[in-house]
Amino acid sequence: MSNAKQRVLITGGAGYVGSVLVPLLVNKGYPVTVLDTFWFWDSPQQYQETIGLSNAALLRLVQGDLRNKEDIRQALTEVESVIHLACISNDPSSDLDAGFTHAVNYTGSLNVIDLAKEKGVKRFIYASSSSVYGIKSEPNVTEDLPLEPLTQYSKLKVEVEHYLLHRLDDDFKGVIIRPSTVCGYSPRQRLDVVVNLLTNLALNKGKIKVMGGNQLRPNIHMKDMVRLYELLLEVPIDKINKKIYNAGYENRTVLELALLVKEVMGKVTMEVEETTDLRSYHVCSDKIRQEIGFASEHTVKGAIMELKEAFEQGKIKNSDDENNFNVKRMKTLLERRET
Template sequence: MSDIKTIFVTGAGGYVGSLLIPALLKEGYKVRAHDIYWYGEDVFDGVEDKSNLTMIKGDLRDADLLKETIPGSDAVIHLACISNDPSYDLDPNLAKTINYDAFLPLVDIAKESGVKRFIYASSSSVYGIKDDPEVTEDLPLEPLTDYSKYKAMCEDYLNKAASDEFTVTTIRPSTVCGYAPRLRLDLTVNILTNHAINNGKITVFGGQQKRPNLHIKDMVEVYLFMLKQDTAKIQNKIYNVGYENFKVMEIAEKVKATLGTDVDIVVTPTDDNRSYHVNSDKIKNELGFVPKHTIEDAIMDLKAAFEAGLIPDSMTDDKYFNIKRMQNLQAK
């Protein structure tokens, strides 16, 4: 959209943000990159031209800072959160203050500041465990954890804030995979690839649970795509974004086959039997978005990054593992 020139991104220094910010800059947007930068402030060192980049270091719960820095932005992409259930459970009160309590004023401030478009990264975990073979956007939400419950409550609050001047859209991504400057190695495909390359062995917990996966380049492309859609098409809309639904054991076998290495796959029991098959036809049928990358691409991207020395100390450095970093920071 020609009227969207300046983008305010929360969680800019995170896994998806670290790839999204350079992509937005490449598209010619001015970017305000808000993050507390727990995982390092060097995340955009690889960006050559930073003339349109403003880094804003701060806590999402600091409403005064948001009131200072959001005005003049045309769109907000909200990525910031304590992500996934285990990280949330480390300190449920901290997680609630960031994931839910800070979300409400963020939406209000964005709207009051004249932001035209608000894109929210929710989660496919809001569905809970479904027996339906295809989990579509019109199924009832049955969040099983505080993490997913507050994601669902944020969706509801955002939808009620929509107006003729304030277009709101929710994305429900699946598990993201692949290489990014701020890398996570605590997500299924990335975990298995790291262990296959650097441990010579893949441990699969359970293995029969089905997981929907999404290449990080496609995740970034969704946000770029949404910024260009007509407001009438995406107002108050919710879209699943998760394409390759595979059992964890099938993903392990893909890792082994793609790398062409003779690694052992060891299966251990697990209490985590969440299994679901996310259907993402709606965004294709309504808007025409289709993904371009695969799990195999993600595995090969990670392999290339390991070989280039871009992922040092991948088994031990806490920056790759959200829970370890949060524990070590004793985040409050």
């Protein structure tokens, strides 16, 4: 019997997480298909040349859109598992154009779920978000607490979760992950997520501005995030079918994160300002550890050190490049109507 790895479709595989996950899987022998609009790259070729593949023959790139069912059908050719990452992936960019965000994050996700089911996909992994909980007073936010999403982005994550659970059955199985904010280096760098944002400010402006400071911002290191997706491809599907898991590690306040950045960077000025954004959550990730043995191994401090190194080695070329900031890039694309 052959134990060859089966093809995985990664929607949004050219994004911040995808650009680390895709080479990890390809270099371990997974045939991978990426479906992406490549909004954060000059071209699919530039993406492929940058991410660092040892065996490019295993990778298929489909430049396409979740809103187009034909693109999804094409991307699903010979696919056994789907990791669905593609979306307008933070609050401010989701707020730019509500209709557009709904068409991508909700209708587009339903398209992927429906067509994956129709095509006989065996394992569907959905990237939701820990922001679905809203603000909680409970000391530990566990998966069974009621969801109180506060933003368009997180409300649509909840709706897609519900839809997926309702579509799963004995033939079409899947799992939902609610990751904390990811931190660390990626060839498609995001500098708008909290740890990366603070590190960039410290390194390139010599000054960190902390908004509020007491809000808890749980984080997960990029290397743990992608290790988890790999594990979810390998765990017996019946063990995780219809399950929902938080995936976080260090629950620190924004001020603590800023102090950690200052510790790594050395001489940095810090300013604290008031904010109306009081979103705060302490995510509990015990369930995923108890049920499938996943525990984070990489620290926020490690992510800061790796980012510093990436800047110093010129791997992040221009920290002001709009491709590093989702809302700036999406605003440009929407203004030019290139979406």
